[in-house]
Amino acid sequence: MSAAGSNPTLFSEASFYVLAALDEPLHGYAIMQKVEAMSEGKVVIGPGTLYGAFASLEKQYLITKVSEQDRRKTYALTDIGRLALQEQVSRLEVMARNGRSTLEKLKAGAVV
Amino acid sequence: MKDTLTVFKWFWADQDQEQETWLEEMARRGLHVQDVGMLFRYTFASGPASDVVYRMDSADRAKQADYLQLMNDAGWQMVTRSDAWSYWRHSAAEARSVEIFSDVESKVAQYKRVMVLHLGSLLAPLGAVPMLANSTTIPMLWKTLFAAFVVPAVALALYRMLRLKRRIGQLRGS
Numbered sequence: 001m002s003a004a005g006s007n008p009t010l011f012s013e014a015s016f017y018v019l020a021a022l023d024e025p026l027h028g029y030a031i032m033q034k035v036e037a038m039s040e041g042k043v044v045i046g047p048g049t050l051y052g053a054f055a056s057l058e059k060q061y062l063i064t065k066v067s068e069q070d071r072r073k074t075y076a077l078t079d080i081g082r083l084a085l086q087e088q089v090s091r092l093e094v095m096a097r098n099g100r101s102t103l104e105k106l107k108a109g110a111v112v
Numbered sequence: 113m114k115d116t117l118t119v120f121k122w123f124w125a126d127q128d129q130e131q132e133t134w135l136e137e138m139a140r141r142g143l144h145v146q147d148v149g150m151l152f153r154y155t156f157a158s159g160p161a162s163d164v165v166y167r168m169d170s171a172d173r174a175k176q177a178d179y180l181q182l183m184n185d186a187g188w189q190m191v192t193r194s195d196a197w198s199y200w201r202h203s204a205a206e207a208r209s210v211e212i213f214s215d216v217e218s219k220v221a222q223y224k225r226v227m228v229l230h231l232g233s234l235l236a237p238l239g240a241v242p243m244l245a246n247s248t249t250i251p252m253l254w255k256t257l258f259a260a261f262v263v264p265a266v267a268l269a270l271y272r273m274l275r276l277k278r279r280i281g282q283l284r285g286s
Contacts, residue, residue: 073178
């Protein structure tokens with residue numbers, strides 16, 4: 001992943017969902033559970049993967065630690081993090097739109 | 113009847129999956145790993161047969177309190193640590209599979225951390241080489257003995273790195 005503000009690629013599913021889960025500050029395991037709920041059970045981030053995502057996102061200053069209790073760090077989205085999420089969402093919307101359009105054309109043009 | 117069992121079994125660094133499978137088979141036979149020591153020495157305690165999941169991670173993270181807490185929250189208990197690995201147990205009560213790493217790149221990153229840990233353990237003997245080579249007071253016998261140890265150790269370490277690199281390539285290729 002490149003520096004915040006210039007993301008030529010999509011984030012990994014795990015990193016994207018960490019950002020998307022932080023509409024409120026949350027700690028590690030709570031984020032894991034929330035992502036599973038948000039994705040309707042489809043995305044279960046392993047704790048090793050999640051820990052690495054936290055380190056990477058924190059290094060890019062997309063998330064920041066706001067408190068620590070009982071050995072659990074609570075993270076929140078930073079302003080740059082919010083912008084990065086916005087950019088990822090826009091990119092995904094274009095992708096979804098293109099994918100949907102192709103599927104529709106295939107359906108319309110199909111000779112059964 | 114013995115309460116503990118010691119087994120010596122060789123696994124290459126890229127054979128973590130094989131280790132995990134073997135430890136799970138042992139647990140189903142009522143033998144639960146307690147310790148993984150030097151020279152591939154596994155110590156088991158006997159107990160009730162159980163259907164648990166074993167997974168490994170690099171050893172370095174086991175020093176971080178927030179990592180340990182996150183793993184515990186997710187249902188993982190650390191069994192033991194070796195030089196480059198930490199061993200984790202999860203009750204397989206839920207039907208779905210449990211994994212520490214849910215994507216390829218984070219698993220690749222774990223193998224890279226293991227490589228760094230193995231490289232670190234090479235530095236001490238390697239660091240001694242120039243000192244010994246230049247020394248005129250240390251007897252030739254000692255130098256020869258040291259070389260007899262260091263050369264295979266370095267060769268082994270390089271082969272280990274090669275295997276890990278190959279494993280990473282396999283993961284990314286699939």
